[in-house]
Amino acid sequence: MAKASTLRTRHGAEAEPGDSREGGWGVVVVIAAHMSMAIQVGLLRSWGVVYLSWKEDFETNDKETSAVQSIMSSVMSFSGLPAGVLTQRFGCRITGMIGGGLSSIGLLCSCWVTDIHQFYITAFFTGVGIGICYNSTIVVVALYFKRKYKIANAVACSGLGTGIMAVPPIVQLLLESYGWRGAFLVASAIAANSIALSACYRPNHYMNNNKKSCREHDGLEHEPTREVNKGIHNNKTDFVTLNPKSSNSIVKYIHRLSVTLGFQLFLKSYRLTLQSAIQLQYCLVYVGFVLYLVPRAQSVGVAPSTAAMLLSIFGIGSLLGRLGGGLLVSWRISAEHVSTISLVLAGMSVLLLNFESYYIFAIAAFLHGFASGVFFSIVVVLSRSFIGVRKLAIGVGISQIWVGIGSVTGPILAGWILDTTGESYQTFFYVAGAICFICAVQMFFLPLLRRVEPGIDILPTDA
Structure with missing residues (x-):
C-alpha cells in the first residue's frame, strides 16, 4: 500500500504543470496565444493598406484620416491596466474572450460608419479589445510555464511578427475584392476567432494553487x-x-x-520603474523608425512599391527577433544583457538610415525589426522576474501604458524635429540613435537597483 501511494504521489508530481514536465495542454495554449496575437496585432498594423480608401470615401485630410490608426494604437496600449485588472479578477480565458468580442464588434460596426468621426468611436472599441486580448495572452503563457517559460513566451510573442507579415496581404486582397467595408466585415469575422482561441486558456492545477497562495499571502x-x-x-x-x-x-x-491598479509596484520594484521608463524612451524611436522608414527611402528616389517592401523586411526581422530572444535567454545568457545588446543594435540600425542605399535601408529594417522583437519579448521575461506571476497581469498593463505614451509622443517628437530642421531625416535618426544608446546604458543600473529596492515577495510557486 505504501509503495502504491508513493507511486501515485510521484506520478502526480511529475504531471503537475510548472515542474520539470511542461507540455501537454500548455502546447495548445502557446499555439493559441501565437495565433491570437497574429490576428489581433496583425489587423492593428494593416489599416495602412486601406488608408487612401478612407481618405477618398470620407473626403478628409491626412490628419483626420491618420487619427483612426492613432486612436486604435494608443487605446490598445492604454487599455493594458484595466485589462490587467480584468485578468486578475476573471482569469485569462474570460478576459481574452471579452477582448476578442470587443475587437470583433468594433470592426463590424466600422462597416456602417458614414463619417470619419464615427470611425473614431469604433476604432476606440477595437483598440480596447486588442489591448485586453494582448494582456490575457501574455499572462496565460506565464501561468502555464515555469522552467520552459522563456521559450514558450518567445513562441507566443512571435505571433506579432507573423501577423505583421501575413495579415496585410490578406487585407489588400479583401480590399481589391470587396472594398474597404467588405474587408472590415471579413476582418471582424477573423478577429472573432480570438474568442475561440481564448477559450483554450483553461485553468490548470498550477493556476489554482497560485491563486490560493496569492490569497493567503x-x-x-x-x-x-x-x-x-x-x-x-x-x-x-x-x-x-x-x-x-x-x-x-x-x-x-x-x-x-492603489493595490488593485498596481501603483505600489513602482514603490517596491525600482527595476520595474526603470524598465518602464526605458520602454517609453525606446518607443519614441520605434514608432518614428516605422513611420519614416518608407518616406526616407522615397526621399532618395526609391519607388513607392519597392520602399513599401521595407516594412515586410521589418516584419520578418521582428518575427525572428522574438524567437531568437527566447533562445538567447534559454542559453543562460542574462536577460538584462540580451536587452542591452538589442538596444545597441537598434541604435546602430537607425544610424544606417543616414546612408542613401536601398540595400542598406533593407539591412537597417531587418536589424531594427530583429532588435525590437528581442527587446519587446525580453521585457516580459524581466517583468516576471521582478514582480512574479501573480502580479504580472498588472505589471504588463502598466508597461503598456508607458508604451502608449511613447507611441503617442514619438510621432510628435519626430515631427517637431523635422519641422525645426527643415525636413531633415538625418537629424531625427541621429537623435533616435542616441536615445537607443542611452537606453542601453540605463540597463546597467538594473542590478544596482536590485540591491536597494524594497522588493516584492515572490512565492515559490510564483517565480
Whole structure:
C-alpha cells in the first residue's frame, strides 16, 4: 500500500504543470496565444493598406484620416491596466474572450460608419479589445510555464511578427475584392476567432494553487498580527498608520484602489520603474523608425512599391527577433544583457538610415525589426522576474501604458524635429540613435537597483 501511494504521489508530481514536465495542454495554449496575437496585432498594423480608401470615401485630410490608426494604437496600449485588472479578477480565458468580442464588434460596426468621426468611436472599441486580448495572452503563457517559460513566451510573442507579415496581404486582397467595408466585415469575422482561441486558456492545477497562495499571502501581508498591535499598545507608540482596517473609508478605498491598479509596484520594484521608463524612451524611436522608414527611402528616389517592401523586411526581422530572444535567454545568457545588446543594435540600425542605399535601408529594417522583437519579448521575461506571476497581469498593463505614451509622443517628437530642421531625416535618426544608446546604458543600473529596492515577495510557486 505504501509503495502504491508513493507511486501515485510521484506520478502526480511529475504531471503537475510548472515542474520539470511542461507540455501537454500548455502546447495548445502557446499555439493559441501565437495565433491570437497574429490576428489581433496583425489587423492593428494593416489599416495602412486601406488608408487612401478612407481618405477618398470620407473626403478628409491626412490628419483626420491618420487619427483612426492613432486612436486604435494608443487605446490598445492604454487599455493594458484595466485589462490587467480584468485578468486578475476573471482569469485569462474570460478576459481574452471579452477582448476578442470587443475587437470583433468594433470592426463590424466600422462597416456602417458614414463619417470619419464615427470611425473614431469604433476604432476606440477595437483598440480596447486588442489591448485586453494582448494582456490575457501574455499572462496565460506565464501561468502555464515555469522552467520552459522563456521559450514558450518567445513562441507566443512571435505571433506579432507573423501577423505583421501575413495579415496585410490578406487585407489588400479583401480590399481589391470587396472594398474597404467588405474587408472590415471579413476582418471582424477573423478577429472573432480570438474568442475561440481564448477559450483554450483553461485553468490548470498550477493556476489554482497560485491563486490560493496569492490569497493567503495577501492576507498575511495586509493584516497585522495580534502580537504587533499589542507591542505598539504597551510601548505607547503614538503615530497614525494607514492600515485599511483602522482608517476611514476614504483611505481604505484609496488603498484598495492603489493595490488593485498596481501603483505600489513602482514603490517596491525600482527595476520595474526603470524598465518602464526605458520602454517609453525606446518607443519614441520605434514608432518614428516605422513611420519614416518608407518616406526616407522615397526621399532618395526609391519607388513607392519597392520602399513599401521595407516594412515586410521589418516584419520578418521582428518575427525572428522574438524567437531568437527566447533562445538567447534559454542559453543562460542574462536577460538584462540580451536587452542591452538589442538596444545597441537598434541604435546602430537607425544610424544606417543616414546612408542613401536601398540595400542598406533593407539591412537597417531587418536589424531594427530583429532588435525590437528581442527587446519587446525580453521585457516580459524581466517583468516576471521582478514582480512574479501573480502580479504580472498588472505589471504588463502598466508597461503598456508607458508604451502608449511613447507611441503617442514619438510621432510628435519626430515631427517637431523635422519641422525645426527643415525636413531633415538625418537629424531625427541621429537623435533616435542616441536615445537607443542611452537606453542601453540605463540597463546597467538594473542590478544596482536590485540591491536597494524594497522588493516584492515572490512565492515559490510564483517565480
